[in-house]
Amino acid sequence: MGRLLSCNGGAERRSGGDNAQSVYHRRMVGGSSDVAVFIIAGGKSTRMGTDKAFVVLEGRTLLARTLDVARAVTSDVRIVGDAGKFATFAPVVEDVFPGCGPLGGIHAALRASGAKLNLMLAVDVPFVSAGLLEFLIARARVSAAVVTVARVGGWQPLCAVYRREFAEVAETALRQGRYRIDRLFEVVTTEVISENELSAAGFSARAFHNLNTREDVEGAASK
Numbered sequence: 001m002g003r004l005l006s007c008n009g010g011a012e013r014r015s016g017g018d019n020a021q022s023v024y025h026r027r028m029v030g031g032s033s034d035v036a037v038f039i040i041a042g043g044k045s046t047r048m049g050t051d052k053a054f055v056v057l058e059g060r061t062l063l064a065r066t067l068d069v070a071r072a073v074t075s076d077v078r079i080v081g082d083a084g085k086f087a088t089f090a091p092v093v094e095d096v097f098p099g100c101g102p103l104g105g106i107h108a109a110l111r112a113s114g115a116k117l118n119l120m121l122a123v124d125v126p127f128v129s130a131g132l133l134e135f136l137i138a139r140a141r142v143s144a145a146v147v148t149v150a151r152v153g154g155w156q157p158l159c160a161v162y163r164r165e166f167a168e169v170a171e172t173a174l175r176q177g178r179y180r181i182d183r184l185f186e187v188v189t190t191e192v193i194s195e196n197e198l199s200a201a202g203f204s205a206r207a208f209h210n211l212n213t214r215e216d217v218e219g220a221a222s223k
Contacts, residue, residue, distance in 0.1 A: 036114075037078075039079045066121060067090060118161065150208070159207075
């Protein structure tokens with residue numbers, strides 16, 4: 001069986017054997033695009049009470065909405081989560097450090113990627129547009145920063161662009177039991193996009209609003 005590192009430094013077993021690991025962790029190199037989008041869908045969805053990816057908003061699941069917006073900016077779109085749940089929708093990357101939260105997902109995505117720029121996108125931010133993603137990617141392209149991220153009511157690390165070298169910083173933090181993504185922005189070069197810059201470009205802070213509860217979904221549907 002394949003072996004996965006757990007957050008406490010031990011190992012966990014995964015069913016499916018080494019062949020499954022090679023399928024879901026292989027680098028998908030090819031084509032001319034320098035951009036990959038990874039949909040972070042591996043959360044526990046405790047407050048929602050059901051898997052967020054399959055929650056329906058205005059007739060469509062959050063996963064379907066997120067896949068569409070991601071595919072509008074690149075053909076290299078993958079899901080970070082459980083292959084058993086998501087492999088029928090897109091290629092899947094599974095965590096190397098399971099149970100470590102979004103930082104574990106970002107790390108796994110970057111380790112699997114062959115793209116220069118990697119946009120991480122949470123599955124529960126249904127108001128993000130392709131235009132906003134393209135804006136973030138354009139800023140990342142003209143910057144030498146390791147991370148390009150908006151700071152709108154706080155950091156927005158799950159709608160941000162990462163270069164592959166961030167994986168090394170993430171792995172060190174994960175092995176040390178440090179899971180805060182924003183703390184790592186202090187140790188790499190970071191391109192920070194302010195709320196004023198986003199507003200000037202025509203984007204609303206509402207784009208980053210995420211859905212954590214059924215009440216959030218109901219409120220979003222009524223707007």
